[in-house]
Amino acid sequence: MTQDDVAEAAPLVELRDVSKYYGNIRALEGVSLEVHPGEITCVLGDNGAGKSTLIKIIAGLHQQSSGSFRIEGKETKLANPREALDRGIATVYQDLAVVPLMPVWRNFFLGSEPTNGRGPFRRMDVDMMRRTTHSELLRMGIDLRDVDQPIGTLSGGERQCVAIARAVYFGAKVLVLDEPTAALGVKQSGVVLKYVAAARDAGLGVVLITHNPHHAYLVGDRFVLLKRGVMAGSHLKSEIGLDELTRQMAGGSELEQLSHELERAPVPDHLGGHER
Amino acid sequence: MTDTSTVEPAAIDERLVHRPLLSRLLGRPELGSVIGAVAVFLFFSVMTESFVSSLDTVLYAASLIGIMAVPVALLMIGGEFDLSAGVLVTASALVASMFAYQMTANVWVGVAVSLLVTLAIGFFNGFMLIRTGLPSFIITLGTFLMLQGANVGVTKLISGTVQTKSITDMEGYESAKEIFASTISIGSFDLRVTILWWVALVAVATWILLRTTWGNWIFAVGGGRDAARAVGVPVFRTKIGLYLGVALAAWISGMHLLFSFGVVQSGEGRGLELHYIAAAVIGGCLLTGGYGSAIGAGIGALIFGMTKQGIVYAQWDQDWFWFFLGAMLLLATLLNAWVRKRAEAAK
Numbered sequence: 001m002t003q004d005d006v007a008e009a010a011p012l013v014e015l016r017d018v019s020k021y022y023g024n025i026r027a028l029e030g031v032s033l034e035v036h037p038g039e040i041t042c043v044l045g046d047n048g049a050g051k052s053t054l055i056k057i058i059a060g061l062h063q064q065s066s067g068s069f070r071i072e073g074k075e076t077k078l079a080n081p082r083e084a085l086d087r088g089i090a091t092v093y094q095d096l097a098v099v100p101l102m103p104v105w106r107n108f109f110l111g112s113e114p115t116n117g118r119g120p121f122r123r124m125d126v127d128m129m130r131r132t133t134h135s136e137l138l139r140m141g142i143d144l145r146d147v148d149q150p151i152g153t154l155s156g157g158e159r160q161c162v163a164i165a166r167a168v169y170f171g172a173k174v175l176v177l178d179e180p181t182a183a184l185g186v187k188q189s190g191v192v193l194k195y196v197a198a199a200r201d202a203g204l205g206v207v208l209i210t211h212n213p214h215h216a217y218l219v220g221d222r223f224v225l226l227k228r229g230v231m232a233g234s235h236l237k238s239e240i241g242l243d244e245l246t247r248q249m250a251g252g253s254e255l256e257q258l259s260h261e262l263e264r265a266p267v268p269d270h271l272g273g274h275e276r
Numbered sequence: 277m278t279d280t281s282t283v284e285p286a287a288i289d290e291r292l293v294h295r296p297l298l299s300r301l302l303g304r305p306e307l308g309s310v311i312g313a314v315a316v317f318l319f320f321s322v323m324t325e326s327f328v329s330s331l332d333t334v335l336y337a338a339s340l341i342g343i344m345a346v347p348v349a350l351l352m353i354g355g356e357f358d359l360s361a362g363v364l365v366t367a368s369a370l371v372a373s374m375f376a377y378q379m380t381a382n383v384w385v386g387v388a389v390s391l392l393v394t395l396a397i398g399f400f401n402g403f404m405l406i407r408t409g410l411p412s413f414i415i416t417l418g419t420f421l422m423l424q425g426a427n428v429g430v431t432k433l434i435s436g437t438v439q440t441k442s443i444t445d446m447e448g449y450e451s452a453k454e455i456f457a458s459t460i461s462i463g464s465f466d467l468r469v470t471i472l473w474w475v476a477l478v479a480v481a482t483w484i485l486l487r488t489t490w491g492n493w494i495f496a497v498g499g500g501r502d503a504a505r506a507v508g509v510p511v512f513r514t515k516i517g518l519y520l521g522v523a524l525a526a527w528i529s530g531m532h533l534l535f536s537f538g539v540v541q542s543g544e545g546r547g548l549e550l551h552y553i554a555a556a557v558i559g560g561c562l563l564t565g566g567y568g569s570a571i572g573a574g575i576g577a578l579i580f581g582m583t584k585q586g587i588v589y590a591q592w593d594q595d596w597f598w599f600f601l602g603a604m605l606l607l608a609t610l611l612n613a614w615v616r617k618r619a620e621a622a623k
Contacts, residue, residue, distance in 0.1 A: 059506070082508040091506060099500035101566040102492075110496055111508035113489040123487045166507075 010073030011036050012174050012205040013058065013089070018067030020053050027053040030067075031231045033224045035174055035205040040196065042208045042216035044249050045226035051209045054226070055178050058207065059091035060084030085111075090167035091176040094183065098159055100152030104144060105133040107151045108166050132169070140165045140195060157188030164195050168202060175199050176207045181215050193219055213246045214262075225249055305560030306572040308611040312558065312604060313575050313582070320586030327589050332466045338581025339474035342574050343529050344548070345555035346477045347521040349573030350485065352556050354518045355498030355565030356412040358401060360419035361522055362548030367423050368394040368530025369540040370431060373440040383448040391527050397423070398523025402516035424546060431542035444538035456528070457535040470532055474574065477525065481570035494518065499566025554601065555580055558608040579604060 013035040020028040028050040035041045045051045056062040057069065060078035069076050071087050078084045084091070098107045106129075114125045133147045140161050151159060160180050167175050177196065181189035197219050200206050210216050216223060223240065225233040225248055233248050240248075246262065320327040327334070344361055351358055371393045376386025397419065404415045428438060435441055443449060460467040485491040493514045496504035505511045534540055557563065558579055559572025583604070587597050 061506070081506055082510075085508045093503070093506055099496050099503050099566065101499040101562075102495050106492055106495065110492060110504065113492055115489060122489075123483075124489055124492065126487065 010070070012072060013207070014068075014070040014073075015054075015058075015064075016068040016070075018054075018057065018064045018069060020050075020057060020062065021065045026229050028057075028226075028229050031224070031226065032234065033207075034222065035207055036221075037173070037205050038200060038203050039221040040200050040206040040208055040219050041222040041224065042210060042220035043224050043226060044210060044213060044216055044245070045232075046211055046249070048228070049226040050229040051211075051226060052178070053229075055091065055176055055207075055209055058084070058089060058174075058176055060089070082111075085170075085172075088171070088173035089176060090170065090172035090174070092160065092163040092167060092178065092180065094160075094179040098151045098163060101150050103148045104137075104151045104154070104162065105130045105147040108133040108136070108147075108162060108169075112170055136165050136169050137162065140198075141191075155188065157184050157191050160184075160192050161195050164192075164199060168199055168204070172204060174205045174207065176209070178209045179211070180208070181210065181212060189215060211249075213242065213249050217242045217245055305567060305569045305612070306575060307560070308608045309559045309572045309575040309579065311611070312608055313579050316579055316582045316586070316604075320582060320590065324586065324589040327586055330585065330589065332468070334581050334585045335471050335578075336466075336468040336581070337584050338578045339468065339470040340529070340532075341548075341551050341555050341580045342474040342577030343470060343477055343532075344522075344525050344552045345559070345573040345577045346474075346481045346570050347518070347525040348549075348552040349556035349559060349561050349568055349570055349576075350481055350494060351518045351522055352553070352561045352563070353485070353498050353565060353568040354494045354515060355501065356405065356515060356518065357416060357553065358519065358522050359413065359416040359549050360397070360401065360423055361416075361526060361552055362550075363420055363423040363427060363545040364394065364397060364523065364526040365529040365533060365548065366427050366540065366542065366545035367397065368527045369534040370427055370440060370530075370542055372531065373443055373534050373540050374431070374434055376446060377441050377443055378434065383443055383446050383452050386443075387452060387531060390530065391524075394523045394527040394530065395520055398519040398521075398526070399516060402519035405515060405519075406512045420549065427545075428542045431540075438542050440540045440542070442538045443534075449535070449538065452531070453535040456531040473528055473532075474577070478570050478574040481573075485570055490514070490517070495566060497565075551580060554605050558605060560608075560612050562612075576608075 011034040014033075016032045018028065018031050019026070031050070031054060033041055033043065043051055043054060053062065057064050057078075060081045060083050063077050063079075069078075071089070076087070078087070081091070099110065102110070105126075109124075109129050109132075114128055115122050116125050117123050130147050134144060137144055137147075142158055142161055142165075151162065154162070164175065164177070164180075175196075180192050180196065184192060193215060196206060196208060200219070208216060208220065217237075221237050223233070223235045223237070223245060224231065225235075225245075235245070243262075344365070348358060348361055368390050372383070372386040372390035374386075375381070375389045376383045379385065401412070401416055401419055404410075405412050408415065431438060431440060456469065458469045460469070485494060493504065493509045496509050497511050497514050501511055533544070555576035556568065556573045557576070559569065559574065559576035561568030561573065580601070583600050584597055587594065587600070
């Protein structure tokens with residue numbers, strides 16, 4: 001794929017000067033970002049920086065108060081998550097990606113169930129659903145013994161991967177990931193990041209929301225920094241190094257402590273953690 | 277489906293054999309209720325002589341609860357309650373009876389109007405739930421109290437007493453009775469038509485739950501409402517549909533109530549909503565939603581029927597029914613919780 005051609009075309013998703021107010025509370029103001037196919041745009045920020053608000057606008061859960069939101073060049077205001085899905089934007093949430101008590105195969109197809117038969121006899125194609133779930137997860141390296149087990153019995157990383165596999169299977173053009181590694185250990189995080197990269201290589205545009213600059217820098221192509229609801233910076237990977245990214249995200253006072261943490265968990269460790 | 281399947285599915289099947297049959301059975305939500313039903317059946321069969329020979333009466337009593345317990349179970353799997361279900365049955369019967377009598381129309385007109393009114397009340401429950409975001413417990417408690425008052429109040433206003441005027445001599449009464457309150461004698465077995473309604477509802481509800489898209493959505497809105505919404509499940513439509521299901525069953529039950537005797541006592545129905553919920557819980561429904569089965573609710577209703585009639589045949593004081601039922605509810609809930617934990621740990 002030729003990166004230059006793609007970059008010339010309209011971005012898959014483009015936000016320009018987007019703001020969101022809840023009553024008189026400013027949740028987000030003047031945020032801009034671009035998502036291109038085959039690229040990962042990272043949104044970085046501490047708790048309360050407005051990351052969740054941003055994700056909810058892109059996912060169709062909330063509407064922006066002002067600013068421009070374009071999908072493939074077309075000005076848009078998404079009414080609900082269904083519309084976002086129909087436009088090719090799939091969102092994977094950290095804590096509510098799946099319904100824990102339901103079997104894996106029911107979760108995999110939830111909201112987009114394949115059916116056969118007609119009229120009152122229209123039914124889910126259970127055979128196909130079971131088979132597809134198993135083979136799609138196998139492709140992602142998750143070998144399930146039983147797709148009938150409740151998805152709540154899988155590990156956190158596996159659940160994220162099921163959600164990502166689901167989005168890829170259903171032909172998402174843009175994958176929005178909300179803190180996919182926040183609750184995970186290093187090894188599990190590595191597994192998830194690997195699938196994020198795999199989705200990127202498959203030509204999807206990815207929005208990765210995180211407060212971990214190390215994870216972001218490993219896979220990201222563009223970085224948008226949020227702070228207290230406003231944009232604190234926007235960079236291409238070529239323009240910024242990990243240290244600078246971390247420094248900008250953390251700000252002066254916490255810098256020393258963070259650089260200390262950086263020393264304890266340098267990047268090569270994470271890379272090493274990828275191997276299963 | 278076909279024998280020309282690829283290697284992969286075969287590989288799944290092979291590994292599935294390793295999961296013991298017992299642990300798979302333990303994973304079913306109905307298990308507790310099946311064990312309970314067998315125990316209650318054996319108990320009363322031994323204790324009384326007439327129990328086994330009066331199974332038709334037992335099944336009839338079970339069907340009255342069962343017709344309502346099934347949609348109430350679906351609603352609970354969808355994560356909501358309906359406390360108004362009991363008095364809604366009475367309201368449905370009252371509307372049909374009074375509309376037919378006052379408008380001196382064919383009873384079928386009353387039956388049709390009642391269907392619309394009952395569905396409208398069900399819709400109201402669902403709509404209020406969605407609009408206000410309040411717990412369904414509060415919303416339907418409100419509907420319950422309002423209906424309870426209106427049932428008696430309106431009946432007194434129109435008929436001057438707490439019961440409706442008899443409609444037995446009206447046009448269409450016999451044909452309606454045929455459908456909602458008839459008895460088919462098969463030898464010495466009196467098959468009440470409500471038993472057929474009950475079995476049909478269990479079958480339809482099971483089909484919906486396990487094999488249709490709607491079923492998938494019902495489990496999802498109860499087990500993880502936000503996750504369901506995020507992947508595009510129409511949460512509101514699903515919940516309103518569930519309330520309409522309860523209303524439809526309340527209408528069937530109400531028509532049975534009306535066409536059994538031709539008159540309706542306006543104060544009836546209070547407390548029945550708890551029977552329906554108890555039957556659903558005994559049948560394996562989680563109070564928190566997202567888990568349960570329609571067959572289980574059917575069996576839960578069967579336990580109700582057996583206990584109710586069994587106590588009559590054993591010539592015990594009727595009040596022991598409540599004690600028995602409470603103990604059953606607790607046992608079933610504990611058993612279900614234990615079984616589920618084991619099933620999930622044993623994977």
